[in-house]
Amino acid sequence: MDVKFAKPKSFYEIYERKPGANKEGIHYCPGCGHGIIHKMIAEAVQDLEIQDRTVVISPVGCSVFAYYYFDTGNIQSAHGRAPAVGTGVKRTHPDSIVISYQGDGDLAAIGTAEIVHAANRGEQMTVIFVNNAIYGMTGGQMAPTTLEGQRTTTTPYGRKKENEGQPVRVAELIDALEAPVYVERTTLSDVKGRTRTRKAIRKALKYQSENRGFSLVEVLSSCPTGWGVTPVDANQWIREKMEAVFPVGLLRDRAADIEARPLEPRPFVRENLHQLLEIPEPGTGDAQAAAAQGAGEMQHVDERYRNPRIKVAGFGGQGILFLGLGIASTGMELGYQVSWLPSYGPEMRGGTANCSVRVSSDLIGSPIVAETDILVAFNKPSLAKFEPDVRAGGVVFYDSSLIDASPQRDDIEAVSVPATQLADELGNTKAANMVMFGAIAEKTGLFSLEEVRQHLGGYIKKKKLIPLNERAIERGATYVREGA
Ligand SMILES: Cc1ncc(C[n+]2csc(CCOP(=O)(O)OP(=O)(O)O)c2C)c(N)n1
Ligand code: SF4
CATH class of the missing domain: 3.40.920.10 (Pyruvate-ferredoxin oxidoreductase, PFOR, domain III)
Structure with a gap:
């Protein structure tokens, strides 16, 4: 078999991040899960031939710079607000493929209300939720997904349920709602898990391209820097500790049971604005x-x-x-x-x-x-x-x-x-x-x-x-x- 390794076309050829920065490399730390997940998304976008209509909404977190990599539409949203921004994009451009890419601080702390309501409304978007059990970007503070006993800069003696509560299981939370179509939790800790993650991301994007509704893929991902371990130990930690608290597997796939719901295009026309907002026309x-x-x-x-x-x-x-x-x-x-x-x-x-x-x-x-x-x-x-x-x-x-x-x-x-x-x-x-x-x-x-x-x-x-x-x-x- 002829195997070719190439960068997906939905990545930029050169990453123009900042003057002097390595234009081939990415800004993530060695062993970080974000880069792997980016690659899986980029490959799926290429294979599904949706690059020209994909809009990646990047969050606040280490993945804030996603727009330097994806050669798609890009919007950088305020912390936790990616699902709201995605809602706006999708409703005004129903043909777009919206990817709300979010970390656990972004989605499960400051953005909790956003994600719950976007999922509950069944917004037709794909949420890729990167659960690395910590705030990576800001130096390793506790996230809602931090494990009990896990040491972070804000829980130096380990997270205690009496004090900080227990880890929030986002996939289960979203699965408790009626509207979502597809919810799965996967892991990057080993080859099997990565293969499963790759498939899950593809499936979620495919469902969106078929107008099936809201999907969320939670990916257990490593943050060797925030955890203070090597990349190899990080994978082991996901396997032994994280997967015990966040079981991987399919929570819901209702795509076969539901009708496709193509959205009516509602192009933004300046002249309609007063009518949409129900305010008097000037003049x-x-x-x-x-x-x-x-x-x-x-x-x-x-x-x-x-x-x-x-x-x-x-x-x-x-x-x-x-x-x-x-x-x-x-x-x-x-x-x-x-x-x-x-x-x-x-x-x-x-x-x-x-x-x-x-x-x-x-x-x-x-x-x-x-x-x-x-x-x-x-x-x-x-x-x-x-x-x-x-x-x-x-x-x-x-x-x-x-x-x-x-x-x-x-x-x-x-x-x-x-x-x-x-x-x-x-x-x-x-x-x-x-x-x-x-x-x-x-x-x-x-x-x-x-x-x-x-x-x-x-x-x-x-x-x-x-x-x-x-x-x-x-x-x-x-x-x-x-x-x-
Ligand atoms: C409104 C607001 N509050 C707080 C912050 C500080 N802040 C930046 S990133 C971040 C959390 C990032 O953690 P996560 O979403 O888990 O992403 P990661 O960096 O781990 O990928 C926080 C609290 C901010 N930028 N804006
Ligand atoms: S701090 Fe953690 S999440 Fe951020 S780039 Fe480094 S390894 Fe990745």
Whole structure:
């Protein structure tokens, strides 16, 4: 027989991982199971002729770099979230073959809920679950699959069931659900086990290509580095210890009993987005009326303040996030593209808070505001922290009743508004944020006062507070207009 050993075509020929890295080799430690499993997947993908539609979702863990090896579609997901990402890929591209590749930290710790629900929904994907009984990437901490008595950096005296619970048997957990079609546990500890693993991976991928449903293959795999043993001893340890706790074998194969369920293609079309998310189309209702008045293009706004990137910052409890929300909400009602990205500490009161707001007549690429056109600072630390980010020619509004220093830079415009004091005079300190909103509207012309007033109901839920907020907006605007 003519046996040829060749790299599967579904691997890249050269691994462009980083400058100077070995372009032939992989980043895994000697004796690591990941490389073996990668090869089995790549061979199956090649043999099933599904390379052009396979999408490998790599996790966080040692296999985070899988995308440097598989010449397929690749997405690197957040820790534990591969099944969710896979769900999105599969539902929007039903013809794709989705492989959710996950370690035991990724799948059975931080991602427990993700995997259970994806399996329970019967998402049509193949999960390759690499159980090496430890967190390899982060230096050998205990995983949910760590064996009783096993020493790890976080269980230096060995895992105790009284303290850390018993090892989680993932294949059995998934087998307890109705929807999955195929669940098998295999091992890499010997040749027989590897042959079985190779077949299981093939079967799972074949079932997906036949639209049969959700499959999970759990592979008992070695981590000589994390376990502190040689590769040979690692295999022995899997055989003697791991397989006693995680019995290998088929748990379920229902493929013959179920009908193929081809998914309807649901291509992502931008125009459908509002319908899918059940939100009003821009250009309808209030937004339409505003657009008809010419608000959509922002031509009426002075060039300096057009399509602003705004940062609002101060202490928690000052209504910082609410002011940002008000600006974004008003912009949205007027038919602009908007984003609002809050950032706050864990404290309910007294911690720092800021939000990034964008109001734009163009599509917004990112809600993050790094360079700022309009900074609104409600306390001294916020002014100090965010003033350097204001672009030359930008504007800073600051609450001069709380900040006893003015901005340092001379290439920006500074607008002092004693917002807290003015709100106090109106009878409610908490209205300082809306005093500032009035000041911003008056100074920049981004919205008219009438527009701000008209859309208060969109984000102020307690209607009885609207009159106070109207007075606050008016007061801030008057202050800017008349300087008092
Ligand atoms: C949200 C988040 N929490 C924690 C981490 C740290 N972290 C990186 S990998 C990892 C666990 C990896 O273990 P496993 O999934 O078993 O994969 P292995 O490295 O063993 O292949 C953790 C906890 C992270 N990157 N992100
Ligand atoms: S630390 Fe363990 S899982 Fe990670 S590459 Fe090394 S042997 Fe493999």
